[in-house]
């Protein structure tokens with residue numbers, strides 16, 4: 001959902017790609033030291049943090065580079081298949097990401113943090129759905145990367 005003309009995108013507000021890369025670098029630094037999450041990400045390639053930063057950029061109104069060059073929505077969804085993510089792991093993921101947001105100095109105004117937390121709550125719950133026993137289809141679905149603006153985002157359903 002696009003925002004009104006003249007209002008910066010959430011992506012611009014948070015500092016663009018550079019801020020997102022700092023965020024995910026610090027975040028995955030914590031993840032790899034965390035007893036609950038380290039085993040989950042033990043096999044992740046070193047570029048993982050950057051790929052997630054590119055995904056988040058597209059979600060928050062930045063360039064559509066994940067769609068153009070990293071496989072788009074279906075690739076992201078497919079990377080969670082069969083992982084059986086637990087609620088404890090999801091909560092820890094959020095907690096470490098919010099710690100990282102403070103550490104790298106993302107804006108802390110209530111509006112930005114509310115939109116940010118709204119997407120992260122939804123996205124982590126979707127990661128659990130895809131990682132679980134009955135995931136939605138992930139190939140050729142035509143699903144697009146969700147876009148999060150300042151306003152309410154409409155309910156999302158996988159296509160196909």
Ligand code: HEM
Pocket residue numbers: 037040041043044045048051052055056070075076079080083085089090093119120121122123124127128
């Ligand atoms: C808003 C929440 C989330 C977002 C935006 C997200 C985003 C992504 C993206 C974009 C990828 C694919 C990276 C690539 O293109 O190479 C990925 C992979 C992955 N995600 Fe997530 N994710 C989220 C939540 C979670 C949670 C809660 C967990 C587990 C606790 C998780 C575990 C993983 C794992 C294990 C991979 C595969 C890493 C690999 O390539 O080995 N994700 N995620």
